[in-house]
Amino acid sequence: MKFTIVVHSAPYSSQAATSAWQFCNALLDSGHEIYRLFFYQDGVHNTTQLCVPPQDEINLPLEWQKLIKRHDIDAISCVSSALKRGILDGTEADRHEKNCHNLADATSLSGLGQLIEACLVADRVINFGD
Amino acid sequence: MSNSERKTLTFISRSSPHSSGKAKACLDMVLSAAVFDQTVNYIFMDDGVFQLLDKQTPATIHARNVSAAFPALALYGVEMVYVDEEALLDRGLHSDSLLADVEIKVCSAQQIQALIRQSETVFNL
Amino acid sequence: MNSANTTLHTVNKSGLQSGILASCLRIATRGDAILLIEDGVYAVAGCAVGSRLLEEKNSDITLFALREDLQARGLESSVPAQVKLIDYAEFVALTCSHSKTISWF
Numbered sequence: 001m002k003f004t005i006v007v008h009s010a011p012y013s014s015q016a017a018t019s020a021w022q023f024c025n026a027l028l029d030s031g032h033e034i035y036r037l038f039f040y041q042d043g044v045h046n047t048t049q050l051c052v053p054p055q056d057e058i059n060l061p062l063e064w065q066k067l068i069k070r071h072d073i074d075a076i077s078c079v080s081s082a083l084k085r086g087i088l089d090g091t092e093a094d095r096h097e098k099n100c101h102n103l104a105d106a107t108s109l110s111g112l113g114q115l116i117e118a119c120l121v122a123d124r125v126i127n128f129g130d
Numbered sequence: 131m132s133n134s135e136r137k138t139l140t141f142i143s144r145s146s147p148h149s150s151g152k153a154k155a156c157l158d159m160v161l162s163a164a165v166f167d168q169t170v171n172y173i174f175m176d177d178g179v180f181q182l183l184d185k186q187t188p189a190t191i192h193a194r195n196v197s198a199a200f201p202a203l204a205l206y207g208v209e210m211v212y213v214d215e216e217a218l219l220d221r222g223l224h225s226d227s228l229l230a231d232v233e234i235k236v237c238s239a240q241q242i243q244a245l246i247r248q249s250e251t252v253f254n255l
Numbered sequence: 256m257n258s259a260n261t262t263l264h265t266v267n268k269s270g271l272q273s274g275i276l277a278s279c280l281r282i283a284t285r286g287d288a289i290l291l292i293e294d295g296v297y298a299v300a301g302c303a304v305g306s307r308l309l310e311e312k313n314s315d316i317t318l319f320a321l322r323e324d325l326q327a328r329g330l331e332s333s334v335p336a337q338v339k340l341i342d343y344a345e346f347v348a349l350t351c352s353h354s355k356t357i358s359w360f
Contacts, residue, residue, distance in 0.1 A: 001352055006157075008360075015293045016267065022323070026343035032351075035339065040157050058178045080158075112162035120137055120168070122137065124350050127358040130267070142357075144278065176278055216281070243284050247260055252357045 002035040003027055004122035006115065008129030010045035011060035012053070020128035028071055036118035037068065037075040039107070043129075044082040047075070049104040061104060068106040072078050079109040081103060139163045140249040143178040148193045152255045153181050157196055159253055164206035167200040172203070173237070175214040175239040177199045179221060182213065201231040212237045212245065262287045263353035265267035267360050270305035274341060275359040280308055282357075285315040290349060292321045292342070298331040299338045 005024055024034060039047050051061040059093035068075045077087060081094075082103070089109055093101035103109060119125050141160050145152035156178075163170050174182060181197055188195050203211065210233035218224065218236065225236050237245075245254055264283055270276035276298055283289060291298055291310075298305025299320055309318060322340045325331045334340060341349070350356050 003350075006253075019267075019293060022343050023346060027347045027350075030344055030347050032347065041151055081155075086309075112158055113166065115159065116139070116162045116166045116168070119139060119163075119251045120135070120166070124356065125253075126350055126356050127253060129255060129358065129360040143347070144275075176274060239281050241281060246262065246282065247284075250355065252355060254263075254357050254359060 001032050001123040002114075002121065003032055004036050004038065004118040005034060006038045006040055006125065006129075007043035007046060007128045008041050008127060010042040011051070012057075013042065014130035016128045016130040017035045017043065017060055018058070020068070021060060023066060023126065023128070028067075033124045034071065034073045036114065037064075037073050038115045038118060039075070039077045039081075040112075041078070041081050041129075042085070042116065044077045044085055044087045047077040047082070047104045047107040048087055048102050050102045065104050075107045076110045076114050077103065077107050078115070079111055082109055123128050136168060137250040138169040138248050140173060140245055140252045142173045142175055142252065142254040143181065144174075144176040145255060146177040147181045147186065147196050148188050148191060154194060156253065156255055157199060160203070160208065161199075161206055164203075164208050167207070170208050171212060171249065172206065172208055172242065173212040173214070173245065174244070175217050177217075177221075179217045179223060179228075180212055182232065182234065183223075184227065186193050195215045197229060200229060203232065210235050212242065214239070214242060226236075227236060237244060261353045261355070262306050263349050263356045264289045264290050265300070265356065265358045266290070266295040267293035267358075269302050270308055271297070271302060276305055276308055279357075279359045280312050280316075283312070283316050287315075288317040288319060288349060288353060290319040290321065290346060291338075292324055292346075296320045296324045296328060296330060296334075298326075299335060300325065300333040319345075319349065344355075 089103040143156040
């Protein structure tokens with residue numbers, strides 16, 4: 001089946017983002033497909049490339065990137081959620097005259113239309129939040 | 131769009147308007163779904179019913195007024211919103227004290243269950 | 256399993272600090288399933304409030320709890336027999352066998 005997965009929460013603040021990641025691994029292991037992975041609200045914090053957790057803790061943003069690249073998943077961080085939380089790609093950094101950007105490279109910024117479109121195409125939509 | 135089939139998307143808004151971003155996040159999804167010309171059910175349950183209170187002035191706490199967008203929902207094809215009768219009762223609210231310029235239908239649990247049954251996808255936040 | 260318009264509800268709070276379990280039970284209908292995840296698993300492991308809420312409806316609704324979350328909390332042996340323990344792979348299977356999933360958080 002084709003899944004759309006929506007992550008509403010930040011890593012480390014609650015378990016929800018980790019649960020979403022475990023669920024994604026399980027569904028791919030079961031032979032299903034992720035049509036789109038959508039990070040919404042605080043979920044956009046999963047898509048920073050500047051996360052440096054202690055060595056004995058999971059680096060969840062890094063694990064997401066590994067999963068996204070390994071399975072060539074269409075991963076989107078909601079652009080309005082991301083910008084106001086300081087998650088920017090190079091284009092947005094230039095546009096807003098910021099001197100750095102931090103969006104993980106296997107993820108792109110886009111609007112909620114991408115979430116709605118993904119709901120129309122996918123067989124199942126599963127949300128994780130807190 | 132790769133799928134032209136019209137679907138029913140239900141959004142259950144269960145969060146109070148200003149202590150988190152969930153009310154606004156839910157509204158934004160509702161508007162996006164409506165722009166995509168989908169059938170949208172917008173349901174208020176639990177503390178979400180506080181979003182429909184009249185006379186909110188969230189500028190005092192530097193917050194956005196989520197409710198200000200509700201009268202415009204009809205322009206997006208969302209003609210009415212559904213409100214859980216038990217949520218009102220539990221909070222001592224009556225539909226008279228809610229926003230006057232939004233079409234509100236007060237619903238029983240059975241009516242909400244029926245809306246969910248008709249839906250392909252349900253968001254709940 | 257019957258997929259004819261049934262809903263899987265996931266609940267990630269115990270029912271003590273949040274009303275979501277009660278709200279979920281108000282909306283769940285006959286034939287639906289509830290999967291307790293994260294702190295939701297406390298509802299079936301000694302939480303009187305959660306257990307009482309669930310008992311009121313348990314004849315109509317199948318109740319599952321996520322094994323990984325129970326193990327993490329030291330509760331795997333505290334779960335009553337009517338609750339089915341499942342792992343993440345079975346969680347995925349449940350989302351497929353129900354026509355939609357509603358996440359309560």
